[in-house]
Amino acid sequence: MKVTVETPATVANLGCGFDCFGLALPVYNTITLEETIMPGSGIEINILDNDSDNIPRDKNNIVYKAIELLYNYIGQTPAELKINIKTGIPVARGMGSSASVIVGGLIAANELLGHPADNDVLLSIATEIEGHPDNVTPAFFGGMTIAEVEDTGSVTYRKLPWPKNWKITMCIPDFELATDISRSVLPDNVPMKDAIYNLRRSAMFVEAVYTQDEDLMKLAMTDRLHQPYRMKLVPGLNSIMEGLKHTEGVLGCTLAGAGPSIAIISNGKNIDEINEIVETNWNNINVNSIIHTYTIEDKGARKI
Numbered sequence: 001m002k003v004t005v006e007t008p009a010t011v012a013n014l015g016c017g018f019d020c021f022g023l024a025l026p027v028y029n030t031i032t033l034e035e036t037i038m039p040g041s042g043i044e045i046n047i048l049d050n051d052s053d054n055i056p057r058d059k060n061n062i063v064y065k066a067i068e069l070l071y072n073y074i075g076q077t078p079a080e081l082k083i084n085i086k087t088g089i090p091v092a093r094g095m096g097s098s099a100s101v102i103v104g105g106l107i108a109a110n111e112l113l114g115h116p117a118d119n120d121v122l123l124s125i126a127t128e129i130e131g132h133p134d135n136v137t138p139a140f141f142g143g144m145t146i147a148e149v150e151d152t153g154s155v156t157y158r159k160l161p162w163p164k165n166w167k168i169t170m171c172i173p174d175f176e177l178a179t180d181i182s183r184s185v186l187p188d189n190v191p192m193k194d195a196i197y198n199l200r201r202s203a204m205f206v207e208a209v210y211t212q213d214e215d216l217m218k219l220a221m222t223d224r225l226h227q228p229y230r231m232k233l234v235p236g237l238n239s240i241m242e243g244l245k246h247t248e249g250v251l252g253c254t255l256a257g258a259g260p261s262i263a264i265i266s267n268g269k270n271i272d273e274i275n276e277i278v279e280t281n282w283n284n285i286n287v288n289s290i291i292h293t294y295t296i297e298d299k300g301a302r303k304i
C-alpha cells in the first residue's frame, strides 16, 4: 500500500502570537509512504528535489521520528517502510517546512495503519516532535490558527476566520536560519511589561481578525517577546519594518516564524510598493530575495 499526503507551508507567530499563532500558505511539501514488500528491507528515506546534506536520510529524520511515535502509540515499531519527501517549501526560511513533513508523515502513516489515531493524537505527536504547536496546527488544518499545549501534551486549537482580502507577502532571503539558532538568542525570562505588551496585542489581533478591522490589526502586529532579540540574525529586518510602517495598505510586518523570511500582511492594494521597499532595503546590503504574495491556504494537509 502507498499513501501520498500534501501539506502546506506555514508562518508562525505573526508578531505578537509567539508559539501560538500560525497560518497556512499555498506552497506544499509532499510525503509518500510505502510499505515495502520485501521483509528485512528496512527504512528507506529519499529526499526528492533537494540535495541538501542537512536533511538526515536515516532514523534521525524528523518524519521517521514522528512516524515512529505513532507506531509506538499502537505498540509497534516501523519495520519496512519507504518514505519519499518532495520539498516545495524552502528549508530553514521560517516557512514551516519541518512542520509540514511531520504532519504529512503522520497523516500518511495513520492511513497506512488503518486510522488507529484521531486528529487530536496526531496533532499532539506533531507538536511533541516540533516543540511548539504554531506551525503544525495550520499545516494540519489550514487557515489561521491559535493553539496551546497542556502539560500533558494535549493541544487545543481554534481556526480563526481570516479575512479573504488580507494577503501575505513572503520575502524569502537567500540565506538560511535554523530554528534552534534563532531560539538560542531568546532570553529565559522577559520583563513583565513586555509580557503585558504582547498579551494586550494578541487579544487585539484576534478581535481584529474577527471584525476585519485593519486599523486594529496595524496596532496588534507588533512584538516584544522574540523579534527584538532576533533582529541581529536577520540583516535588513529593522529597516524593512521601519520602511513599511506607514506604507498604505500594510497591516503588519513580522519575522516569519523563527526567520529569516519576512511576512507582510496587507489588504492587497499596494503590493508593488511593498515589494519595492523590501527589495531596495535588501539590495542595499547585498541580500538577494524571492518575494511572493499569497492568499491564505484554508484546507490544510490532504491525501492526494
Ligand code: HSE
Binding pocket: 012, 013, 018, 019, 020, 096, 132, 134, 135, 179, 182, 183, 226, 257, 258
Ligand atoms: N514559534 C517558533 C519560533 C516558530 O518562533 O521559534 C519556529 O518554527
